[in-house]
Amino acid sequence: MKPVKVGICGLGTVGGGTFNVLTRNAQDIARRAGREIIIAQVATRHPNPDVDTGAVAITADVNDVINNPEIDVVVELIGGYTIAKDVVLGAIANGKHVVTANKALIAVHGDEIFAAAEAKGVSVMYEAAVAGGIPIIKAIREGLAANRINWLAGIINGTGNFILTEMRDKGRDFADVLAEAQALGYAEADPTFDVEGIDAAHKLTILSSIAYGIPLQFARCYTEGISKITTDDVEYAEELGYRIKHLGVSRRTEKGIDLRVHPTMIPVARPIATVDGVLNAVMVNGDAVGDTLYVGAGAGAGPTASAVVADIIDLARTFDAPAEASVNHLAFNDIEDVAVLPMEEVETAYYLRIQAEDKTGVLAAVASILSERGINIEAIIQKEPKDGEALAQIILLTHVVVEKQMNEAIAAIEGLASTVGDVTRIRVEHLN
Amino acid sequence: MKPVKVGICGLGTVGGGTFNVLTRNAQDIARRAGREIIIAQVATRHPNPDVDTGAVAITADVNDVINNPEIDVVVELIGGYTIAKDVVLGAIANGKHVVTANKALIAVHGDEIFAAAEAKGVSVMYEAAVAGGIPIIKAIREGLAANRINWLAGIINGTGNFILTEMRDKGRDFADVLAEAQALGYAEADPTFDVEGIDAAHKLTILSSIAYGIPLQFARCYTEGISKITTDDVEYAEELGYRIKHLGVSRRTEKGIDLRVHPTMIPVARPIATVDGVLNAVMVNGDAVGDTLYVGAGAGAGPTASAVVADIIDLARTFDAPAEASVNHLAFNDIEDVAVLPMEEVETAYYLRIQAEDKTGVLAAVASILSERGINIEAIIQKEPKDGEALAQIILLTHVVVEKQMNEAIAAIEGLASTVGDVTRIRVEHLN
Numbered sequence: 001m002k003p004v005k006v007g008i009c010g011l012g013t014v015g016g017g018t019f020n021v022l023t024r025n026a027q028d029i030a031r032r033a034g035r036e037i038i039i040a041q042v043a044t045r046h047p048n049p050d051v052d053t054g055a056v057a058i059t060a061d062v063n064d065v066i067n068n069p070e071i072d073v074v075v076e077l078i079g080g081y082t083i084a085k086d087v088v089l090g091a092i093a094n095g096k097h098v099v100t101a102n103k104a105l106i107a108v109h110g111d112e113i114f115a116a117a118e119a120k121g122v123s124v125m126y127e128a129a130v131a132g133g134i135p136i137i138k139a140i141r142e143g144l145a146a147n148r149i150n151w152l153a154g155i156i157n158g159t160g161n162f163i164l165t166e167m168r169d170k171g172r173d174f175a176d177v178l179a180e181a182q183a184l185g186y187a188e189a190d191p192t193f194d195v196e197g198i199d200a201a202h203k204l205t206i207l208s209s210i211a212y213g214i215p216l217q218f219a220r221c222y223t224e225g226i227s228k229i230t231t232d233d234v235e236y237a238e239e240l241g242y243r244i245k246h247l248g249v250s251r252r253t254e255k256g257i258d259l260r261v262h263p264t265m266i267p268v269a270r271p272i273a274t275v276d277g278v279l280n281a282v283m284v285n286g287d288a289v290g291d292t293l294y295v296g297a298g299a300g301a302g303p304t305a306s307a308v309v310a311d312i313i314d315l316a317r318t319f320d321a322p323a324e325a326s327v328n329h330l331a332f333n334d335i336e337d338v339a340v341l342p343m344e345e346v347e348t349a350y351y352l353r354i355q356a357e358d359k360t361g362v363l364a365a366v367a368s369i370l371s372e373r374g375i376n377i378e379a380i381i382q383k384e385p386k387d388g389e390a391l392a393q394i395i396l397l398t399h400v401v402v403e404k405q406m407n408e409a410i411a412a413i414e415g416l417a418s419t420v421g422d423v424t425r426i427r428v429e430h431l432n
Numbered sequence: 433m434k435p436v437k438v439g440i441c442g443l444g445t446v447g448g449g450t451f452n453v454l455t456r457n458a459q460d461i462a463r464r465a466g467r468e469i470i471i472a473q474v475a476t477r478h479p480n481p482d483v484d485t486g487a488v489a490i491t492a493d494v495n496d497v498i499n500n501p502e503i504d505v506v507v508e509l510i511g512g513y514t515i516a517k518d519v520v521l522g523a524i525a526n527g528k529h530v531v532t533a534n535k536a537l538i539a540v541h542g543d544e545i546f547a548a549a550e551a552k553g554v555s556v557m558y559e560a561a562v563a564g565g566i567p568i569i570k571a572i573r574e575g576l577a578a579n580r581i582n583w584l585a586g587i588i589n590g591t592g593n594f595i596l597t598e599m600r601d602k603g604r605d606f607a608d609v610l611a612e613a614q615a616l617g618y619a620e621a622d623p624t625f626d627v628e629g630i631d632a633a634h635k636l637t638i639l640s641s642i643a644y645g646i647p648l649q650f651a652r653c654y655t656e657g658i659s660k661i662t663t664d665d666v667e668y669a670e671e672l673g674y675r676i677k678h679l680g681v682s683r684r685t686e687k688g689i690d691l692r693v694h695p696t697m698i699p700v701a702r703p704i705a706t707v708d709g710v711l712n713a714v715m716v717n718g719d720a721v722g723d724t725l726y727v728g729a730g731a732g733a734g735p736t737a738s739a740v741v742a743d744i745i746d747l748a749r750t751f752d753a754p755a756e757a758s759v760n761h762l763a764f765n766d767i768e769d770v771a772v773l774p775m776e777e778v779e780t781a782y783y784l785r786i787q788a789e790d791k792t793g794v795l796a797a798v799a800s801i802l803s804e805r806g807i808n809i810e811a812i813i814q815k816e817p818k819d820g821e822a823l824a825q826i827i828l829l830t831h832v833v834v835e836k837q838m839n840e841a842i843a844a845i846e847g848l849a850s851t852v853g854d855v856t857r858i859r860v861e862h863l864n
Contacts, residue, residue, distance in 0.1 A: 302720040
């Protein structure tokens with residue numbers, strides 16, 4: 001069969017990895033795809049020292065790729081919202097299929113991009129946008145297609161997971177580990193996207209759309225970072241049989257869809273709790289299959305290229321098939337506009353850490369505040385002041401309650417004369 | 433678009449589950465597949481009390497389904513090699529696509545079945561044949577298609593994993609737990625297929641073919657069960673930082689492909705070591721993606737139906753596409769006849785447990801036997817005789833060595849005057 005010709009826009013870490021995988025494994029890839037996949041052109045302004053582009057045509061102008069009549073598939077690996085969006089929409093307008101690793105672009109502009117692609121009868125593939133090399137988009141859109149998905153939860157930012165793992169294993173502070181992660185190149189100079197959960201929220205937005213058949217609603221995703229987690233919290237979590245992970249959680253409820261990224265305590269006995277360092281993991285619960293878990297590298301040249309090239313192979317295989325043979329962009333051929341729940345209406349269990357001068361008095365007062373709001377206590381730990389510190393700590397685990405109730409309870413606890421400073425609150429999910 | 437009509441052969445656990453999932457989630461399934469999927473006929477000799485077949489036509493004769501001109505897809509959920517093979521080949525001969533959950537049939541007769549299907553331009557789908565609801569066939573054939581797969585290892589028999597988990601958690605004997613598993617319905621009355629590794633070997637055979645692009649070679653799979661594992665071994669493994677799992681392991685080496693099912697000690701720190709009870713898990717290592725792990729229920733009505741129905745949805749979506757748009761049955765469009773390594777040539781590390789009367793003397797003799805064969809020792813534990821027992825135990829971990837060398841070393845150790853009985857040998861894999 002006729003080869004498929006791809007044009008790669010961007011030759012950084014992921015672009016270089018994609019070039020190298022397509023070249024190194026060309027023979028096996030052709031045996032799988034049923035036809036050759038040829039890199040016809042690369043758009044880049046900077047050479048990549050890890051890539052030998054050989055005889056492949058190089059241009060500094062992405063428009064040369066978009067407008068190249070030879071090219072069947074445009075691979076967008078530039079990142080960001082501006083040039084990347086022009087490349088994707090330009091390629092679609094020219095009737096080319098698109099493969100992208102750009103989570104921000106899909107989470108924020110995906111609805112517009114998919115509509116344009118459907119009007120032109122082309123596909124936009126984005127396996128690499130979520131959880132790097134783990135084929136999680138394919139698992140949810142195809143592998144679990146028989147299921148009504150009930151919930152999903154994922155460690156979908158490797159930097160954050162590396163920081164929390166180091167804090168637990170070595171008792172180090174957040175700021176200290178972050179500085180090391182930046183030095184190692186795991187975290188960007190501006191770490192906001194990673195540690196404040198924005199990157200995870202982009203990915204969760206995409207996963208939720210394909211799980212439930214709802215529009216992409218990044219703006220409605222509740223996002224809370226890990227910068228306030230202390231080594232005390234990490235230790236108390238372990239003492240209670242839990243581990244703190246920065247999770248994206250999304251759940252189908254009768255009132256709407258949960259969509260939230262926040263530090264989360266999960267039972268240590270779950271396999272996902274043992275996913276450490278820069279690894280990513282996603283749990284998906286479906287009504288037929290029950291719980292499934294997918295683990296792997298969430299970033300890096302090789303893993304991301306693995307996902308990009310898998311998409312190219314899917315396109316090559318179905319290149320001569322009618323458009324209906326391709327999987328719907330957001331899994332379903334019609335999208336249901338189910339509401340995303342405001343965070344105040346989300347139901348979850350909680351870990352609370354309260355600092356107090358007079359431990360005995362405050363415990364009675366706290367218990368009464370919770371009890372008045374129907375919040376049941378699952379476990380309590382009281383800690384004497386550490387050497388040189390004046391404050392005792394009270395740690396509570398609660399049963400499941402509506403967030404609004406908990407907000408009111410926390411405000412009341414913080415208002416007590418005997419408590420000091422803010423109450424630390426970490427949501428608890430049992431993932432079952 | 434025109435609906436796709438399926439005929440289900442077999443209405444036992446999996447057949448019933450498939451019927452119920454297709455019925456319960458019909459609306460969402462049509463939104464994903466782009467067309468309705470209708471159950472046109474069911475062949476069964478026994479009603480299933482968990483299924484309300486309503487107005488669906490029921491027949492006792494599978495030939496009615498195979499020869500039904502209305503039916504597009506025949507779903508074989510009978511099991512075994514005899515009637516099931518006739519159903520699959522008969523359906524193919526009539527130009528129908530096939531979905532099956534039958535690992536034994538695919539592992540033993542897959543090459544013949546796929547050749548027949550390719551000659552007729554139809555697809556035989558078998559996601560449910562390996563690891564139940566985990567979409568592992570799709571992950572390897574499609575999700576990781578960019579990779580040259582280096583190795584894979586899986587807990588692919590839930591009964592065996594349940595038994596080993598109970599032995600570890602509760603210190604119970606193999607025979608005791610097996611009896612309970614039979615009472616609970618996890619294990620068959622004849623547990624040979626599960627505990628002797630035959631079922632796992634069927635699944636490993638399939639996984640290896642699609643990972644490396646080699647023919648199905650069940651007869652060449654080395655198979656060793658878990659019935660000789662003692663609670664002592666389970667405890668010593670933990671003491672050494674390992675856990676015993678019944679793994680299917682397959683690795684690409686310069687000399688050929690490893691293909692083996694046996695009890696295996698793996699480091700406790702790996703997420704796969706925490707996969708307990710009846711759960712299944714598969715690790716796959718590819719040259720681009722690195723390690724990936726997939727976990728979920730390996731059996732049961734719901735999980736297996738999840739995989740069967742996902743296959744039906746894939747067929748429905750590509751129903752009007754040319755045959756080349758479907759994934760190759762064994763992932764590659766040409767199969768390379770790579771040799772399966774005889775077990776004697778496999779390289780792995782070992783755990784040895786030696787019983788001895790005179791501990792000090794025997795240790796020197798054992799060390800000398802290993803050293804003469806270039807086998808390095810990684811760790812040693814010596815155990816005094818337990819109360820009421822006369823024999824001391826010596827436990828060794830070795831570095832990686834060729835199995836043939838180890839066979840010779842074990843024969844020499846068993847020949848020592850100071851050792852008693854057989855040496856227990858458990859292979860050790862670090863999965864990296």
